[in-house]
Amino acid sequence: MRKVTVFPKSNEVKREKIASTLLGSSVILLFLISWELLFQFRLVNPLFISSPSRVVLALITIITDGSLLQNLIISGQEFVFGYGVAILIGFPIGIMLGWFKLIRAAFGPFIAAMQATPRIALMPLFIIWFGLGITSKIVIVLLSAIFPLIVNLQVAMSTIDNDLIHVARAYGASRWQVFRSIALPTSLPFLITGLRLAASRGLLGVIMAEVFGGAAGIGYMIQYAGSTFQTDKVFAGVLVVAFTGITLDFTLDRFGRYFDRWRGEVAVH
Amino acid sequence: MKEAIIEKSSVAAVVHSTVVTAANGHAAPAVKLNGRGREPLESLAKHPVKLSIKDLVIGYLDKQSGHTMVAVDKVTLDIREGEFVTIVGLSGCGKSTFLNAIAGLVKHQHGEIRVNDRIVTGPGMDRAVVFQKASLLPWRKVGRNITYGLELSGMKQAAAREKAGYYVNLVRLNGFEDHYPHQLSGGMQQRVNLARALACDPEVLLLDEPFAALDAITRELMQNELLELCEKVGKTVLMVTHQIDEAVLLSDRVIIFSSRPAYVLADIRIPIERPRKSLIKDSEEFRGFMNEIWRVIEGNANIGGGI
Numbered sequence: 235m236r237k238v239t240v241f242p243k244s245n246e247v248k249r250e251k252i253a254s255t256l257l258g259s260s261v262i263l264l265f266l267i268s269w270e271l272l273f274q275f276r277l278v279n280p281l282f283i284s285s286p287s288r289v290v291l292a293l294i295t296i297i298t299d300g301s302l303l304q305n306l307i308i309s310g311q312e313f314v315f316g317y318g319v320a321i322l323i324g325f326p327i328g329i330m331l332g333w334f335k336l337i338r339a340a341f342g343p344f345i346a347a348m349q350a351t352p353r354i355a356l357m358p359l360f361i362i363w364f365g366l367g368i369t370s371k372i373v374i375v376l377l378s379a380i381f382p383l384i385v386n387l388q389v390a391m392s393t394i395d396n397d398l399i400h401v402a403r404a405y406g407a408s409r410w411q412v413f414r415s416i417a418l419p420t421s422l423p424f425l426i427t428g429l430r431l432a433a434s435r436g437l438l439g440v441i442m443a444e445v446f447g448g449a450a451g452i453g454y455m456i457q458y459a460g461s462t463f464q465t466d467k468v469f470a471g472v473l474v475v476a477f478t479g480i481t482l483d484f485t486l487d488r489f490g491r492y493f494d495r496w497r498g499e500v501a502v503h
Numbered sequence: 504m505k506e507a508i509i510e511k512s513s514v515a516a517v518v519h520s521t522v523v524t525a526a527n528g529h530a531a532p533a534v535k536l537n538g539r540g541r542e543p544l545e546s547l548a549k550h551p552v553k554l555s556i557k558d559l560v561i562g563y564l565d566k567q568s569g570h571t572m573v574a575v576d577k578v579t580l581d582i583r584e585g586e587f588v589t590i591v592g593l594s595g596c597g598k599s600t601f602l603n604a605i606a607g608l609v610k611h612q613h614g615e616i617r618v619n620d621r622i623v624t625g626p627g628m629d630r631a632v633v634f635q636k637a638s639l640l641p642w643r644k645v646g647r648n649i650t651y652g653l654e655l656s657g658m659k660q661a662a663a664r665e666k667a668g669y670y671v672n673l674v675r676l677n678g679f680e681d682h683y684p685h686q687l688s689g690g691m692q693q694r695v696n697l698a699r700a701l702a703c704d705p706e707v708l709l710l711d712e713p714f715a716a717l718d719a720i721t722r723e724l725m726q727n728e729l730l731e732l733c734e735k736v737g738k739t740v741l742m743v744t745h746q747i748d749e750a751v752l753l754s755d756r757v758i759i760f761s762s763r764p765a766y767v768l769a770d771i772r773i774p775i776e777r778p779r780k781s782l783i784k785d786s787e788e789f790r791g792f793m794n795e796i797w798r799v800i801e802g803n804a805n806i807g808g809g810i
Binding site: 395397398402403404406414415416422496 | 608626636640652654
């Protein structure tokens with residue numbers, strides 16, 4: 235029997251990873267320290283620019299007095315409803331636009347025009363139509379989140395491998411079976427990309443809508459803190475929004491990898 | 504005898520008519536295989552006709568000129584149960600179109616196609632196609648790719664898996680059911696493709712240049728495997744290829760198509776006894792058939808200016 239040469243396991247990859255993580259976090263740390271120092275030595279006007287320590291204190295305050303949670307619930311509701319409805323409507327619209335030539339010809343230009351319209355510019359109209367409450371924000375989120383979904387699913391339908399359709403048809407698949415066994419699985423990675431884009435756009439929509447015409451929510455909290463020169467609270471609000479966005483994106487990315495495991499690059503064996 | 508056949512079919516090439524050569528030259532000894540195995544050659548002639556094609560004309564719309572061009576011109580062909588028939592011809596001669604029409608994927612303008620005396624109007628479970636590209640569903644594991652055709656016919660997954668199990672073993676894919684297609688080599692993928700078709704247990708198996716996309720070594724190995732497999736299952740097979748050696752090795756009959764529009768130039772019986780081994784490629788007899796086929800193709804290409 236031939237003996238196969240086996241090399242000892244190398245730590246090179248692991249070491250490289252640790253090094254780059256260290257490098258990345260030390261830059262952030264350096265930035266925070268210099269910011270804090272600039273503030274402590276009064277090199278900047280504390281009225282305009284807060285400091286990391288004061289931002290943390292403000293964060294603790296809004297957590298303990300319950301105002302953060304209260305605003306989070308409002309913003310969360312707006313996001314969940316708007317995002318949810320965007321998925322429910324956007325998914326079938328995108329699929330149909332991609333799948334049926336006639337529907338694409340009929341509604342494609344209309345949707346392209348809608349997509350080009352800046353949603354936030356319509357906020358005054360939505361306030362007139364739906365009031366200052368939660369509904370006008372939901373509409374903004376919906377309109378922000380729906381287009382990335384539609385576009386991604388439409389593209390998904392155009393990437394379907396014709397050879398696979400050929401095979402399905404040769405085995406006597408009906409149009410519905412072709413759709414279910416080939417079109418839907420093909421669209422899955424695109425759906426995930428669409429969901430990620432839609433989530434970040436939707437989040438942006440929530441904050442913008444609340445900043446421009448809100449009476450509650452994180453965006454309103456940021457806007458109100460800003461207009462009363464509570465810069466530490468502004469930063470605290472921004473931090474919460476950023477953290478939410480990152481968490482959401484990370485979760486969706488993981489979710490996507492799970493469904494993408496049949497693809498060579500991601501699969502782990 | 505062989506000379507006579509060559510002469511006849513060369514004449515056929517010149518006068519553009521169909522010649523069916525006699526099969527009585529080589530007396531194959533009676534070979535009896537177990538189960539669904541193949542029967543000796545002469546008895547094939549007594550088998551009922553499985554696939555019958557009559558006066559088939561297939562046209563296609565040339566988008567540039569707007570004219571309907573003829574791809575296949577009045578082809579008549581009967582294939583008996585258990586027969587392995589191969590169509591050879593220059594690339595682009597319309598042989599793949601012909602196969603797709605039998606699969607029900609391409610409409611024909613004239614004539615008829617019958618499987619078991621039932622007229623073919625579209626795709627159906629009585630035929631299964633193995634395409635040149637493996638075209639496996641990349642998100643399905645091997646096991647579920649093999650059962651794909653069965654699932655489309657409405658069979659439940661568990662039942663389909665059970666039915667497909669026999670063919671998984673036959674194409675030596677056992678142990679690979681839980682792999683994704685991208686983890687397999689090209690030859691393995693093509694085996695999955697073959698198993699997918701066989702699992703449907705079709706009346707007629709259609710092979711569209713099944714090994715053309717593989718490298719030369721894998722192709723050679725796959726030819727041997729297909730040979731062994733076909734002799735085991737005794738299916739009625741119609742294959743399209745442009746590899747003459749592949750055609751002779753596997754077939755009971757080789758049909759030569761003219762350059763476009765395709766009609767039958769010659770219908771040559773390959774009475775080499777079965778079971779065959781790939782070693783027969785070195786035999787005088789084998790090379791005789793290769794030459795015969797080649798001369799017909801060459802003659803047509805010269806006349807038709809096909810190349």
